Amino acid sequence: MDNDVSAGATTTVVGRLALGITLLAFGLGHTDVIDGVTAADAVSIAQYVGGIALFVAGLMAFRDRDTANGTAFAALGALWFTWAVSDAGSANAAGLFLTLFALVALSLTLAGGDQLGQGAYGLFFVALVLMAIAQFAGNDGLTKVGGWFAVAAGAVAWYAATAAMAHWPTVLPRRAAGRGVTATG
Numbered sequence: 653m654d655n656d657v658s659a660g661a662t663t664t665v666v667g668r669l670a671l672g673i674t675l676l677a678f679g680l681g682h683t684d685v686i687d688g689v690t691a692a693d694a695v696s697i698a699q700y701v702g703g704i705a706l707f708v709a710g711l712m713a714f715r716d717r718d719t720a721n722g723t724a725f726a727a728l729g730a731l732w733f734t735w736a737v738s739d740a741g742s743a744n745a746a747g748l749f750l751t752l753f754a755l756v757a758l759s760l761t762l763a764g765g766d767q768l769g770q771g772a773y774g775l776f777f778v779a780l781v782l783m784a785i786a787q788f789a790g791n792d793g794l795t796k797v798g799g800w801f802a803v804a805a806g807a808v809a810w811y812a813a814t815a816a817m818a819h820w821p822t823v824l825p826r827r828a829a830g831r832g833v834t835a836t837g
Contacts, residue, residue, distance in 0.1 A: 661816060663716055667709035667725040668772075668813035674702030674732055675776060675806030682783070682799025691799075695736045703733025724760050724773070731756060747787030754780035767823050768812035775805035 674697055681691035707729025714722035731753050738749070757777035761770055782798030785791070815822045 679802030
């Protein structure tokens with residue numbers, strides 16, 4: 653990384669990499685796209701990368717006075733760790749956990765921040781809602797669709813981290829007000 657990258661930016665990169673890897677593993681495990689890979693295979697990644705590493709990244713962000721990322725990473729780290737070590741028992745209990753997890757993702761989406769962060773949290777929120785409904789309804793098809801939304805969220809989080817390190821674009825360009833299609837003639 654460049655010497656001009658601040659400690660807060662480094663913490664954000666680490667947190668987003670941890671979130672991206674966890675979401676990719678979690679999502680791919682639910683899609684059944686890779687033969688023999690299930691959501692259960694994502695448990696150790698969720699526990700150590702999504703849980704512990706993300707939680708520590710949250711604490712480091714708090715130390716750097718970055719309350720937005722500190723809150724996001726610490727909350728998501730705690731939730732990933734809980735998901736990894738818990739045995740939901742029933743489908744309804746799993747659905748309730750996913751619903752509560754979705755509320756956290758919704759709060760993070762609505763809290764603002766940069767476009768890539770909001771995009772990742774928003775996609776994750778949709779994934780969790782779909783998976784919660786799937787648990788309550790016993791619908792494997794919705795679980796797979798939710799898995800794909802989690803994969804997309806993971807890809808956005810991974811891109812955000814990589815873009816920060818590689819100095820790639822991290823915002824979508826906006827058109828200036830009043831500059832649209834003009835009529836000719």
